[in-house]
Amino acid sequence: MRTAICPRAHDPITYGHLDINEQAAAMFDRVVVEEAAKACKKVYLQLEKRVELARSACGNLSNVTVKPYRGLVVDFAMQEGATVIVRGLRAISDFECEMQAALMNKKLAGDIETIFLITATE
Template identity: 40%
Template sequence: MKTAVYPGSFDPVTLGHLDIIKRASAMFDEVIVAVMTNSTKSPLFTLDERVKMLKESVKDLPNVKIESFDGLLIDYCKQNQIHIIIRGLRAVTDFEYELQISQINRELSHHEVDTVFLTTSLEYSYLSSSVVKEIASYNGDITPCVSDFVGEELYKKYGYK
Protein backbone atom coordinates (compact mmCIF):
# COMPACT_ATOMS: atom_id res chain seq x y z
CA MET A 1 0.00 0.00 0.00
CA LYS A 2 1.39 3.40 -1.03
CA THR A 3 0.91 6.07 1.62
CA ALA A 4 1.85 9.72 1.14
CA VAL A 5 1.86 12.61 3.57
CA TYR A 6 0.77 16.14 2.69
CA PRO A 7 2.12 18.39 5.45
CA GLY A 8 1.24 21.99 6.15
CA SER A 9 -0.07 24.49 8.64
CA PHE A 10 -3.41 24.86 6.78
CA ASP A 11 -4.31 28.11 8.54
CA PRO A 12 -6.90 27.88 7.04
CA VAL A 13 -7.31 25.14 4.45
CA THR A 14 -8.04 26.70 1.05
CA LEU A 15 -9.59 25.32 -2.11
CA GLY A 16 -6.03 25.12 -3.48
CA HIS A 17 -5.04 22.79 -0.62
CA LEU A 18 -8.18 20.72 -1.22
CA ASP A 19 -7.35 20.47 -4.92
CA ILE A 20 -3.94 18.99 -4.06
CA ILE A 21 -5.49 16.63 -1.49
CA LYS A 22 -8.12 15.34 -3.95
CA ARG A 23 -5.58 14.82 -6.71
CA ALA A 24 -3.14 13.07 -4.36
CA SER A 25 -5.94 10.83 -3.07
CA ALA A 26 -6.44 9.58 -6.64
CA MET A 27 -2.72 8.71 -6.90
CA PHE A 28 -2.08 6.99 -3.58
CA ASP A 29 -3.82 4.32 -1.52
CA GLU A 30 -3.76 6.58 1.53
CA VAL A 31 -3.01 10.27 1.98
CA ILE A 32 -2.30 11.59 5.44
CA VAL A 33 -2.79 15.32 5.75
CA ALA A 34 -0.42 16.23 8.57
CA VAL A 35 -1.29 19.49 10.26
CA MET A 36 1.85 20.87 11.78
CA THR A 37 2.85 23.45 14.28
CA ASN A 38 5.04 25.97 12.48
CA SER A 39 7.30 27.78 14.95
CA THR A 40 7.86 30.63 12.46
CA LYS A 41 4.15 31.48 12.18
CA SER A 42 1.49 32.72 14.59
CA PRO A 43 -1.62 30.83 13.50
CA LEU A 44 -5.08 32.37 13.53
CA PHE A 45 -6.66 28.98 14.28
CA THR A 46 -5.61 26.52 16.95
CA LEU A 47 -4.24 23.16 15.91
CA ASP A 48 -7.52 21.49 16.92
CA GLU A 49 -9.55 24.00 14.88
CA ARG A 50 -7.40 23.41 11.79
CA VAL A 51 -7.75 19.64 12.17
CA LYS A 52 -11.53 20.03 12.54
CA MET A 53 -11.79 22.18 9.40
CA LEU A 54 -9.74 19.69 7.39
CA LYS A 55 -11.76 16.71 8.62
CA GLU A 56 -14.96 18.47 7.55
CA SER A 57 -13.42 19.42 4.21
CA VAL A 58 -12.27 15.89 3.26
CA LYS A 59 -15.07 13.83 4.80
CA ASP A 60 -16.02 12.53 1.32
CA LEU A 61 -12.52 11.20 0.61
CA PRO A 62 -12.32 7.79 2.31
CA ASN A 63 -8.58 7.31 1.79
CA VAL A 64 -7.62 10.67 3.36
CA LYS A 65 -6.73 10.82 7.04
CA ILE A 66 -6.10 13.98 9.07
CA GLU A 67 -3.46 13.98 11.80
CA SER A 68 -1.40 16.58 13.61
CA PHE A 69 2.24 16.58 14.58
CA ASP A 70 4.93 18.71 16.13
CA GLY A 71 8.57 18.39 15.17
CA LEU A 72 10.47 17.49 12.05
CA LEU A 73 8.49 16.10 9.14
CA ILE A 74 11.19 13.56 8.45
CA ASP A 75 10.80 12.14 11.99
CA TYR A 76 7.04 11.89 11.43
CA CYS A 77 7.71 10.01 8.18
CA LYS A 78 10.10 7.59 9.90
CA GLN A 79 7.68 6.92 12.77
CA ASN A 80 4.85 6.17 10.34
CA GLN A 81 6.89 4.38 7.63
CA ILE A 82 5.97 7.01 5.04
CA HIS A 83 8.28 7.35 2.05
CA ILE A 84 6.44 9.97 -0.02
CA ILE A 85 5.83 13.64 0.78
CA ILE A 86 3.34 15.62 -1.29
CA ARG A 87 3.94 19.32 -1.84
CA GLY A 88 1.94 21.79 -3.91
CA LEU A 89 3.60 24.38 -6.11
CA ARG A 90 1.95 27.64 -7.16
CA ALA A 91 4.90 29.32 -8.87
CA VAL A 92 8.58 28.99 -9.71
CA THR A 93 9.44 30.79 -6.47
CA ASP A 94 7.70 28.00 -4.51
CA PHE A 95 9.83 25.44 -6.36
CA GLU A 96 13.16 26.94 -5.28
CA TYR A 97 12.20 26.76 -1.60
CA GLU A 98 10.49 23.37 -1.85
CA LEU A 99 13.39 21.84 -3.78
CA GLN A 100 15.79 22.75 -0.99
CA ILE A 101 13.46 21.27 1.65
CA SER A 102 12.95 18.08 -0.37
CA GLN A 103 16.69 17.63 -0.76
CA ILE A 104 17.38 18.00 2.97
CA ASN A 105 14.50 15.63 3.77
CA ARG A 106 15.95 13.07 1.37
CA GLU A 107 19.39 13.36 2.99
CA LEU A 108 18.02 13.19 6.55
CA SER A 109 16.00 10.09 5.65
CA HIS A 110 19.09 8.36 4.21
CA HIS A 111 17.44 8.52 0.76
CA GLU A 112 14.27 6.73 1.91
CA VAL A 113 11.83 9.64 1.51
CA ASP A 114 11.03 11.37 -1.78
CA THR A 115 8.94 14.44 -2.49
CA VAL A 116 6.29 14.51 -5.20
CA PHE A 117 5.40 17.98 -6.42
CA LEU A 118 1.91 18.74 -7.70
CA THR A 119 1.38 22.02 -9.48
CA THR A 120 -1.67 23.89 -8.31
CA SER A 121 -4.58 23.99 -10.71
CA LEU A 122 -4.58 27.31 -12.55
CA GLU A 123 -7.84 28.43 -10.94
CA TYR A 124 -6.20 28.32 -7.48
CA SER A 125 -2.71 29.57 -8.35
CA TYR A 126 -3.32 32.93 -6.66
CA LEU A 127 -4.52 31.43 -3.36
CA SER A 128 -2.66 31.43 -0.10
CA SER A 129 -3.91 31.15 3.45
CA SER A 130 -2.39 34.55 4.20
CA VAL A 131 -4.31 36.26 1.41
CA VAL A 132 -7.55 34.55 2.43
CA LYS A 133 -7.12 35.68 6.05
CA GLU A 134 -6.49 39.25 4.97
CA ILE A 135 -9.61 39.35 2.79
CA ALA A 136 -11.70 37.80 5.57
CA SER A 137 -10.35 40.26 8.16
CA TYR A 138 -11.99 43.06 6.16
CA ASN A 139 -15.19 41.04 5.70
CA GLY A 140 -14.39 40.56 2.01
CA ASP A 141 -15.81 37.81 -0.17
CA ILE A 142 -13.81 34.62 0.32
CA THR A 143 -16.28 32.26 -1.35
CA PRO A 144 -13.92 31.62 -4.32
CA CYS A 145 -11.12 30.75 -1.88
CA VAL A 146 -12.44 28.36 0.77
CA SER A 147 -15.30 25.95 1.42
CA ASP A 148 -18.48 27.31 2.99
CA PHE A 149 -17.64 25.66 6.32
CA VAL A 150 -14.14 27.17 6.44
CA GLY A 151 -15.52 30.55 5.35
CA GLU A 152 -18.00 30.54 8.24
CA GLU A 153 -15.21 29.68 10.68
CA LEU A 154 -13.03 32.48 9.31
CA TYR A 155 -15.75 35.10 9.52
CA LYS A 156 -16.56 33.99 13.07
CA LYS A 157 -12.90 34.33 14.02
CA TYR A 158 -12.94 37.94 12.81
CA GLY A 159 -16.29 38.70 14.44
CA TYR A 160 -18.42 38.75 11.29
CA LYS A 161 -21.68 36.86 10.62
Protein backbone atom coordinates in the same frame (compact mmCIF):
# COMPACT_ATOMS: atom_id res chain seq x y z
CA MET B 1 0.25 -0.15 0.26
CA ARG B 2 1.74 3.19 -0.80
CA THR B 3 1.39 5.89 1.81
CA ALA B 4 2.06 9.58 1.27
CA ILE B 5 1.98 12.50 3.64
CA CYS B 6 0.92 16.05 2.85
CA PRO B 7 2.49 18.36 5.44
CA ARG B 8 0.52 21.55 5.95
CA ALA B 9 -0.25 24.44 8.24
CA HIS B 10 -3.79 25.23 7.03
CA ASP B 11 -4.63 28.70 8.24
CA PRO B 12 -7.21 28.35 6.89
CA ILE B 13 -7.46 25.42 4.48
CA THR B 14 -7.83 26.61 0.87
CA TYR B 15 -9.08 25.21 -2.42
CA GLY B 16 -5.42 24.79 -3.40
CA HIS B 17 -4.81 22.58 -0.37
CA LEU B 18 -7.91 20.55 -1.18
CA ASP B 19 -6.84 20.16 -4.79
CA ILE B 20 -3.43 18.79 -3.78
CA ASN B 21 -5.07 16.44 -1.25
CA GLU B 22 -7.46 15.16 -3.94
CA GLN B 23 -4.63 14.63 -6.42
CA ALA B 24 -2.61 12.73 -3.80
CA ALA B 25 -5.66 10.64 -2.85
CA ALA B 26 -5.97 9.54 -6.48
CA MET B 27 -2.28 8.58 -6.67
CA PHE B 28 -1.72 6.77 -3.35
CA ASP B 29 -3.49 4.09 -1.34
CA ARG B 30 -3.30 6.12 1.85
CA VAL B 31 -2.71 9.85 2.40
CA VAL B 32 -2.06 11.43 5.78
CA VAL B 33 -2.42 15.17 5.94
CA GLU B 34 -0.07 16.40 8.65
CA GLU B 35 -1.31 19.53 10.36
CA ALA B 36 1.82 21.19 11.70
CA ALA B 37 1.58 22.03 15.37
CA LYS B 38 4.36 24.58 15.07
CA ALA B 39 4.16 26.34 11.75
CA CYS B 40 7.06 28.30 10.29
CA LYS B 41 4.67 31.14 9.62
CA LYS B 42 2.38 33.02 11.98
CA VAL B 43 -0.92 31.18 12.30
CA TYR B 44 -4.21 32.61 13.50
CA LEU B 45 -6.19 29.43 14.17
CA GLN B 46 -5.31 27.08 17.01
CA LEU B 47 -4.06 23.61 16.08
CA GLU B 48 -7.25 21.84 17.16
CA LYS B 49 -9.39 24.13 15.00
CA ARG B 50 -7.10 23.70 11.98
CA VAL B 51 -7.30 19.90 12.35
CA GLU B 52 -11.08 20.03 12.70
CA LEU B 53 -11.48 22.19 9.58
CA ALA B 54 -9.09 20.03 7.54
CA ARG B 55 -10.90 16.83 8.59
CA SER B 56 -14.22 18.33 7.61
CA ALA B 57 -12.88 19.52 4.24
CA CYS B 58 -11.32 16.11 3.47
CA GLY B 59 -14.31 14.11 4.68
CA ASN B 60 -15.24 12.99 1.17
CA LEU B 61 -11.81 11.41 0.58
CA SER B 62 -12.01 7.92 2.09
CA ASN B 63 -8.26 7.26 1.98
CA VAL B 64 -7.25 10.58 3.55
CA THR B 65 -6.77 11.19 7.27
CA VAL B 66 -5.70 14.35 9.06
CA LYS B 67 -3.37 14.23 12.06
CA PRO B 68 -1.61 16.89 14.12
CA TYR B 69 2.14 16.54 14.57
CA ARG B 70 4.94 18.27 16.41
CA GLY B 71 8.36 17.66 14.93
CA LEU B 72 10.18 17.07 11.67
CA VAL B 73 8.21 16.12 8.57
CA VAL B 74 10.50 13.15 7.86
CA ASP B 75 9.97 11.82 11.40
CA PHE B 76 6.21 12.00 10.86
CA ALA B 77 6.57 10.28 7.48
CA MET B 78 8.55 7.42 9.05
CA GLN B 79 6.03 7.12 11.89
CA GLU B 80 3.21 6.79 9.35
CA GLY B 81 5.12 4.40 7.08
CA ALA B 82 5.06 6.92 4.24
CA THR B 83 7.48 6.69 1.34
CA VAL B 84 6.47 10.00 -0.25
CA ILE B 85 6.07 13.61 0.87
CA VAL B 86 3.63 15.54 -1.32
CA ARG B 87 4.12 19.27 -1.72
CA GLY B 88 1.95 21.66 -3.71
CA LEU B 89 3.22 24.41 -5.96
CA ARG B 90 1.15 27.46 -6.85
CA ALA B 91 3.80 29.36 -8.78
CA ILE B 92 7.40 29.04 -9.86
CA SER B 93 8.37 31.22 -6.88
CA ASP B 94 7.30 28.37 -4.55
CA PHE B 95 9.76 25.97 -6.14
CA GLU B 96 13.04 27.30 -4.72
CA CYS B 97 11.91 27.10 -1.08
CA GLU B 98 10.24 23.71 -1.58
CA MET B 99 13.32 22.33 -3.37
CA GLN B 100 15.57 23.31 -0.45
CA ALA B 101 13.23 21.59 2.01
CA ALA B 102 13.07 18.49 -0.20
CA LEU B 103 16.88 18.28 -0.38
CA MET B 104 17.17 18.55 3.40
CA ASN B 105 14.49 15.87 3.89
CA LYS B 106 16.41 13.64 1.44
CA LYS B 107 19.56 14.05 3.56
CA LEU B 108 17.65 13.16 6.72
CA ALA B 109 15.69 10.24 5.24
CA GLY B 110 17.06 9.09 1.90
CA ASP B 111 14.34 6.50 1.34
CA ILE B 112 11.54 9.08 1.44
CA GLU B 113 10.89 10.89 -1.83
CA THR B 114 9.31 14.30 -2.31
CA ILE B 115 6.97 14.97 -5.22
CA PHE B 116 5.58 18.30 -6.32
CA LEU B 117 2.04 18.68 -7.57
CA ILE B 118 0.68 21.76 -9.33
CA THR B 119 -2.52 23.26 -7.97
CA ALA B 120 -5.48 23.94 -10.22
CA THR B 121 -5.73 27.52 -11.44
CA GLU B 122 -9.08 27.98 -9.73
